[in-house]
Amino acid sequence: MPLLNVTDVTHSFGGLCALSGFNLSLNPSELVGIIGPNGAGKTTLFNLITGIYRPDKGSIAFGGSELTGRRPYKITSMGIARTFQNIRLFNELTVLDNIRIAHYTGSRYSPVEALLHAGRYRAEERRIIDRSLELLAFFEMDHLSVETAGNLSYGLQRRLEIVRALATKPQLLLLDEPAAGMNTKEIDRLMEFIRWIHSEFKLTILLIEHQMRLVMNICERLVVLDFGVTIAEGTPRQIQDNQQVLESYLGPKNLELGGGLQ
Amino acid sequence: MTYLLQQTLNALQLGSIYALIALGYTMVYGILRMINFAHGDFFMVGAFLCFVVVTFMQLPFAPALLVTIIGVSLLGVIVERIAYRPLRQAPRVSAIITALGVGIFLENFTLALSPYPKSIPPLIPAVNWTIGGVTLSSLQVIIVFLSIALMSALHFIVQHTRVGIAMRAISWDINLVPLMGVPVNRIVSITFALGSGLGGAAGMMYGMAYPVIDPYMGILVGWKAFISAVVGGIGNIRGAVLGGFILGAVEILVAAFLPSTYRDFVAFSLLLILLVFRPHGILGKPRSQKV
Numbered sequence: 001m002p003l004l005n006v007t008d009v010t011h012s013f014g015g016l017c018a019l020s021g022f023n024l025s026l027n028p029s030e031l032v033g034i035i036g037p038n039g040a041g042k043t044t045l046f047n048l049i050t051g052i053y054r055p056d057k058g059s060i061a062f063g064g065s066e067l068t069g070r071r072p073y074k075i076t077s078m079g080i081a082r083t084f085q086n087i088r089l090f091n092e093l094t095v096l097d098n099i100r101i102a103h104y105t106g107s108r109y110s111p112v113e114a115l116l117h118a119g120r121y122r123a124e125e126r127r128i129i130d131r132s133l134e135l136l137a138f139f140e141m142d143h144l145s146v147e148t149a150g151n152l153s154y155g156l157q158r159r160l161e162i163v164r165a166l167a168t169k170p171q172l173l174l175l176d177e178p179a180a181g182m183n184t185k186e187i188d189r190l191m192e193f194i195r196w197i198h199s200e201f202k203l204t205i206l207l208i209e210h211q212m213r214l215v216m217n218i219c220e221r222l223v224v225l226d227f228g229v230t231i232a233e234g235t236p237r238q239i240q241d242n243q244q245v246l247e248s249y250l251g252p253k254n255l256e257l258g259g260g261l262q
Numbered sequence: 263m264t265y266l267l268q269q270t271l272n273a274l275q276l277g278s279i280y281a282l283i284a285l286g287y288t289m290v291y292g293i294l295r296m297i298n299f300a301h302g303d304f305f306m307v308g309a310f311l312c313f314v315v316v317t318f319m320q321l322p323f324a325p326a327l328l329v330t331i332i333g334v335s336l337l338g339v340i341v342e343r344i345a346y347r348p349l350r351q352a353p354r355v356s357a358i359i360t361a362l363g364v365g366i367f368l369e370n371f372t373l374a375l376s377p378y379p380k381s382i383p384p385l386i387p388a389v390n391w392t393i394g395g396v397t398l399s400s401l402q403v404i405i406v407f408l409s410i411a412l413m414s415a416l417h418f419i420v421q422h423t424r425v426g427i428a429m430r431a432i433s434w435d436i437n438l439v440p441l442m443g444v445p446v447n448r449i450v451s452i453t454f455a456l457g458s459g460l461g462g463a464a465g466m467m468y469g470m471a472y473p474v475i476d477p478y479m480g481i482l483v484g485w486k487a488f489i490s491a492v493v494g495g496i497g498n499i500r501g502a503v504l505g506g507f508i509l510g511a512v513e514i515l516v517a518a519f520l521p522s523t524y525r526d527f528v529a530f531s532l533l534l535i536l537l538v539f540r541p542h543g544i545l546g547k548p549r550s551q552k553v
Binding site for chain 1: 418419422423424425427428430431433434435437438439440441442443444445446
């Protein structure tokens with residue numbers, strides 16, 4: 001059974017149709033990439049899956065239950081986490097607190113217990129802090145736990161955002177342009193990193209990316225979007241040879257590849 | 263010297279009441295960027311609720327305090343739910359106007375029920391201790407210690423619990439928080455409950471310390487507490503407490519050394535001057551946006 005099933009989803013902003021009749025099915029532990037020019041509707045898809053937007057039409061099912069109409073916090077606690085194109089951390093909070101907040105759903109204690117420092121409060125907070133530090137250590141960031149998130153370097157902020165997403169214990173991870181602003185060497189490391197978390201955390205990953213090298217190398221399957229519709233779908237190899245994809249990316253005239261745009 | 267010490271004690275008493283109310287303004291502003299102008303009236307409702315349970319149900323001090331805090335917390339939660347939440351995405355000005363409307367509603371509702379000023383019967387035995395010429399009343403001690411206890415509890419919640427982390431996170435980016443699995447509306451309700459509860463407690467203490475309570479008592483005190491919050495740096499919890507104590511001290515000291523009619527005039531002039539030099543308040547930080 002597929003983990004995520006997007007069926008015939010249409011969403012428009014005013015007169016602009018961002019996604020129309022979109023279908024996508026993700027099997028457990030797949031690593032799928034979505035590519036397409038800017039404005040093709042890729043981030044809209046993420047916003048629909050995570051409940052930020054509600055589709056005009058169609059259905060989105062996750063693990064057999066319908067997501068449309070559910071609130072974003074519910075959807076997150078069902079096991080979907082995401083990162084953002086432009087990094088969105090809680091810049092004024094510490095690295096540790098950025099991870100602690102992602103454990104919100106997993107903790108249960110009453111305010112009275114908290115004020116009395118008693119009952120489940122101590123055990124729960126201790127457990128969350130320990131788990132957060134463990135997770136940070138796993139990603140070699142534990143020495144930064146008291147640092148303010150906004151003060152981290154760009155690369156570390158990207159990493160922290162992924163760690164925070166993992167802290168919500170997702171089954172499905174949505175990565176929105178994880179390679180944005182990275183150089184070749186950093187992208188190489190990112191590819192290793194994504195492969196590693198994919199197997200280590202037994203995740204299903206859906207990622208949006210413009211970096212062809214990255215998607216061609218790590219994705220098992222690609223979906224190409226243009227103007228809100230799927231124009232191609234297949235293995236990276238099939239996509240590479242697809243005329244329509246080349247046209248939508250480069251325009252019909254520039255078919256001789258190799259050189260590339262400056 | 264003893265005179266000064268005596269006035270300092272009075273300033274602590276007044277300051278802790280301002281500080282408790284200022285916390286309500288600062289918490290709501292901190293997470294929703296909205297100024298809850300009805301908060302001064304929550305304070306007034308606290309005083310009246312206390313009056314009702316003490317006069318008609320003969321509750322002693324501690325249960326009366328508990329009922330007042332819980333009652334005003336509920337009021338805050340209900341007002342947020344029915345009046346402010348529908349306007350969360352609306353322009354801030356609309357929400358502020360709504361808050362003013364809620365305030366006027368509460369004042370006139372109370373006025374309709376109780377057209378004459380009331381006074382809360384004595385709840386604790388009035389004992390005065392005189393140490394080296396300085397007189398300390400049992401009421402003063404209770405007000406100051408209770409305020410400090412409530413403020414410490416709030417500080418603890420905000421800094422060390424998951425709800426507190428969620429509040430601070432909402433303050434930074436309210437749209438991102440749900441994606442961490444945090445129910446934002448519940449956190450906002452808790453924030454209103456805490457802020458209003460403190461305001462209610464302040465209303466009760468004010469009613470115990472000063473002779474009369476009336477439906478309009480929340481207006482001026484509310485403004486002063488709001489100004490305390492701004493002077494301390496609105497959105498900053500320690501700032502609200504600091505601002506409250508500063509305003510209390512300035513008011514009492516001005517009244518102690520100058521004709522008492524100068525009190526508000528001098529106090530507010532000083533605060534205005536302070537804001538010219540620290541526009542974000544004493545502890546407030548300008549939040550720079552990357553362009």
